[in-house]
Amino acid sequence: MRFGDISQAIGNTPLVGLPRLSPDGYTLYLKLEGENPTGSVKDRVAKYLIEQAERYGQLQPGQRVLEPTSGNTGIGLAALCKVKGYPLTCVMPENTSEERTQLLTMFGVDIVFSPANEGSNGSVRLAQQFAADDPTVFMPFQYGNPANALAHYETTGPEIIADLPDVAAFVAGLGTGGSVTGVGKRLKAWNPHVRIFAAEPEYGDLVYGLRNLDEGYVPEVLDQEVLDSRIKVDSLKALTWTRRLAEEEGIFAGVSTGASLEVAARVCKRLPEGSDVVAMSPDGGWKYLSTGAYAPGNVEEIATSISGTLWA
Template sequence: MHTSILDTIGNTPIVRLQRLAPPGTELYVKLESRNPGGSVKDRMAVAAIEDAEQRGVLRPGQTVVEATSGNTGIALAMVCAAKGYPLVVVMAENFSIERRRLMRLLGARVVLTPAALKGSGMLAKARELAAHLDGFLVEQFDNPANARAHELGTAREILASFADGPLDCFVTGAGTGGTLRGVGAVLRKESPHTRIVVCEPDNAPVLASGRAQPQDGSSHPAFRPHLMQGWTPDFIPGLTAAAVAAGVIDHVQAVDGDEAIRVTRALAREEGILSGISGGAAVAGALHVCATLAPGSRVLVMLPDAADRYLSTALFEEIDDTMNDAELALSHATPLAHFGAAPAIDPSPATGVQLQPGDAAADAELGALLTDREQPVLLFGFAWCEYARAVRRLFAHLGVPYQAVILDAPDMQAGDRGGRLRRALARHLGKATIPQVFVGSQHIGGCNETFVAMADRSLLRKLAGAGVVVPEPSDDFDPTSLLPNWQQPTGAGQPMPAAKADTPRTIEA
């Protein structure tokens, strides 16, 4: 039993690959995605914050600020949520969208910088905001606590796992340089036989070039944009430079971006391991190194995170979210539950049945709801229904005050009140589908009808007629972007417009 989520950081598993490893080689991976925040950066985040607390440079309630490609931001958001610090993360706009959402889910504020300004641009912005907010800047690229977390944690876990025999090669990428510096220093001292390999993109050979980092704040001359998020910023971090100066690197292995994606997918399909692109890239580099090692060699690769951090990246660009032809054919190979077939059972309540005890009261309740002038906009829906949630997103975006009648709410289940109210609605409309929307007692329809009414602006006119006046949306507002992703028509799905606070008066009792 743990007193805090932060107590669960570390001691991540090491797994031997069964199908991707070359014959005669023991190839292992360390699954850093098993940390509670989902990446290796959890180690650095808690170490940096607790080090700052101990040194007295982070005050209670002070804002924490950091520049990150995403994983550090998520890790810091988790740590700051657990410890009660506000967090501002600065992130280049080209990093994956799901990382931004995870940070915001954890309570962080995320400030985006133009992709053209690269990593150095987001770092400069973080420094500027830290000064503006009188905040604590983590400085993960230079913070000694970053490397120390790996000296005291990651490296000790590795040595313990390979206590039964030699570890011939350790392979990692270089982002901040914390893992490389910390683990490399310990292995160089306590396992001098271990060869230490750092991987970097083949089109951005910052370390392999041997060229020093410019001191004028400009990008390293060997840097080019690449596919491995979290690896190789456009400058050589202080911790990486320290690792180079300490002589802990035996070999720099170049990795092609397309090969990194191919190996990442192979890890999933052949080993059942959901790695991020940087992990797949490290395994790709390790496979090249394995070809140079003696039979029986044992190799360990760091996998910094998992595939779910990359849903909006090139890793998933060939992964469908709808059925392909083969899957459709398989669906139609048996008679039940395929698209295009009439359902065997209609679960909707009948609309022409004899009234039951309590139905008259439900009819009266429905009538009162429909004629309530204080709240003329009504949404009848289920809590779980994606279509009802889409309507709610639309109303929130427009700033429409509305009353949500949630028919499956817990208190609606007492005496089957929700079911009776739904049957009353079905009798009133002559159909039983949910959700249903009313404006000023006038029936608009379900989700699709409501969105069509929004598209032709008739919804705005009906709202105005009921005394609900909302600002005209901008010309670039696409209502279909608020529909469930799988329901959006071709060409829809642009970034969701910023929604106003959704604070309906919800009937659940």
């Protein structure tokens, strides 16, 4: 495969069977999105957010891009904005890991910190305020931008159909809802019997503790109608599956991959025997090494220690 530059090398990721982890009578496959240029599924989203805006004239040459994110979307946007010549500002909580700050800084991103105790909601609020105050910036806003799900409808979904036309079910984690919505709609258009499941991360009390129920958030990108069910997965189950994936299948993935695998294995018994189930692996494990998720030790203790971090 040869490409003119990094922005063209996104997608066409491997779909890999998991013969050692599949429940008897079923085959699980993992879509390895960590194989994208900046190491996550968000490269697809970043490309669509930017290129749709270019296409519809929302983004002019050299215009500043502003997005609340310190995670995979920020890193994907950073690489893309660098090669396309857009300055980028990321608004992120001030307690974000040093690795991320260094990576974004290296890509030339301007970072604005929002208060740690407001979490990602604080970053969203601050970014929205900046965008309102300064009409010269363009905020793609992945939580509300249909280009997010469109990336999966036009690229991830067709790739799965091409590689595994008999796919019976698809599982992805629930973040912005872009993957389940985009892939889900595409697979159901191909075969209305395909089942779509969302794996929802369940954190410890530390994460939910300060949240007011009125400040909940259902991303506009998520189409709840496309889901056949939504199943929560706690840190211990997600971590256990993530570590088994490395130990038994030789695949080093981020913790949210384990959550989707737990759901994929659980829903097999709802499908006819012989069914093939695809789970999405949004990224590799590299960016999570410092959380201790892969360190030797008691998995239950490690799960407790990471349950206070947002691992998906």
